[in-house]
Amino acid sequence: xxxxxxxxxxxxxxxxxxxxxxxxxxxxxxxxxxxxxxxxxxxxxxxxxxxxxxxxxxxxxxxxxxxxxxxxxxxxxxxxxxxxxxxxxxxxxxxxxxxxxxxxxxxxxxxxxxxxxxxxxxxxxxxxxxxxxxxxxxxxxxxxxxxxxxxxxxxxxxxxxxxxxxxxxxxxxxxxxxxxxxxxxxxxxxxxxxxxxxxxxxxxxxxxxxxxxxxxxxxxxxxxxxxxxxxxxxxxxxxxxxxxxxxxxxxxxxxxxxxxxxxxxxxxxxxxxxxxxxxxxxxxxxxxxxxxxxxxxxxxxxxxxxxxxxxxxxxxxxxxxxxxxxxxxxxxxxxxxxxxxxxxxxxxxxxxxxxxxxxxxxxxxxxxxxxxxxxxxxxxxxxxxxxxx
Numbered sequence: 001x002x003x004x005x006x007x008x009x010x011x012x013x014x015x016x017x018x019x020x021x022x023x024x025x026x027x028x029x030x031x032x033x034x035x036x037x038x039x040x041x042x043x044x045x046x047x048x049x050x051x052x053x054x055x056x057x058x059x060x061x062x063x064x065x066x067x068x069x070x071x072x073x074x075x076x077x078x079x080x081x082x083x084x085x086x087x088x089x090x091x092x093x094x095x096x097x098x099x100x101x102x103x104x105x106x107x108x109x110x111x112x113x114x115x116x117x118x119x120x121x122x123x124x125x126x127x128x129x130x131x132x133x134x135x136x137x138x139x140x141x142x143x144x145x146x147x148x149x150x151x152x153x154x155x156x157x158x159x160x161x162x163x164x165x166x167x168x169x170x171x172x173x174x175x176x177x178x179x180x181x182x183x184x185x186x187x188x189x190x191x192x193x194x195x196x197x198x199x200x201x202x203x204x205x206x207x208x209x210x211x212x213x214x215x216x217x218x219x220x221x222x223x224x225x226x227x228x229x230x231x232x233x234x235x236x237x238x239x240x241x242x243x244x245x246x247x248x249x250x251x252x253x254x255x256x257x258x259x260x261x262x263x264x265x266x267x268x269x270x271x272x273x274x275x276x277x278x279x280x281x282x283x284x285x286x287x288x289x290x291x292x293x294x295x296x297x298x299x300x301x302x303x304x305x306x307x308x309x310x311x312x313x314x315x316x317x318x319x320x321x322x323x324x325x326x327x328x329x330x331x332x333x334x335x336x337x338x339x340x341x342x343x344x345x346x347x348x349x350x351x352x353x354x355x356x357x358x359x360x361x362x363x364x365x366x367x368x369x370x371x372x373x374x375x376x377x378x379x380x381x382x383x384x385x386x387x388x389x
Contacts, residue, residue, distance in 0.1 A: 017064070201246065227289075240369060316337055336378075
């Protein structure tokens with residue numbers, strides 16, 4: 001009997017939601033056969049079978065939330081092959097620096113990435129967890145044992161207040177009689193985690209101003225003009241295209257722009273990434289934006305297209321709203337929000353005229369970005385937007 005555990009899908013999250021099983025108990029499966037679809041970090045990912053064998057048990061149903069490293073499916077015999085580890089216990093340790101690099105380090109609290117993510121979710125101090133793996137490596141089982149949680153625990157949201165926290169029980173008892181419970185899943189769940197991370201880690205500040213776009217020869221295509229303006233602003237003030245490492249209190253200036261764009265979908269907010277925008281032509285940028293928006297609405301954005309952004313853009317004005325306070329998602333340090341374009345009364349040479357203006361809101365992480373740097377960046381954005389074409 002072999003147990004396959006939900007592997008670390010490389011997205012830095014400690015859980016995934018089962019969307020659909022492609023196999024059932026009694027099926028004879030082959031290596032790399034699509035086994036289950038799971039959703040995590042706003043993307044639906046197919047997990048292939050790592051064994052050839054007969055399915056004897058499915059450890060979850062569609063809609064269940066499964067922790068990385070928790071049992072997912074059981075097989076009768078078979079040999080492990082392929083690239084996804086059956087136990088998700090590779091002895092890689094997260095580096096304290098920003099980025100995807102993983103290093104072997106010999107310090108207290110050495111843990112596999114999935115165990116570190118789970119410890120953060122459960123509020124477990126890794127320094128207090130004895131490692132049961134090789135050379136004292138902290139595994140998922142070590143974290144679960146320290147938290148007095150069984151590895152077979154079902155982590156799906158409670159259907160009622162009976163097994164919930166006291167606060168959750170109080171909310172359930174006080175809610176209106178016609179209220180309905182809607183657990184956050186998929187895109188909305190990932191959004192909640194990102195916004196909580198922003199709240200807990202970022203010292204946010206926002207500066208607002210308007211760009212007079214009355215001189216534009218052609219209307220529309222706001223997204224491309226905003227992207228071009230952000231590239232121009234980066235060249236004038238590169239400090240805002242950066243990551244901040246709170247552990248080492250260092251700012252990492254990035255020599256290219258990977259821009260995350262906010263896409264509103266029926267399932268929630270998705271922020272796919274446009275890579276190396278400073279190297280793309282207007283036509284290439286237009287195609288890249290269309291491709292990522294289409295993928296977001298079809299829920300087919302790849303995990304790789306949701307990571308490692310260096311700057312963020314929210315063009316919320318296409319819906320409504322003049323100014324806002326967009327939230328920075330770490331480790332990035334800045335996000336530009338563009339509000340609804342409209343005609344304003346503007347004084348020119350002592351006379352009042354109606355000019356089209358675009359309201360802008362630039363939020364930044366004040367731990368590492370000064371007000372002067374933010375204002376210079378915003379001024380450069382405005383200067384580019386106010387050009388006729």
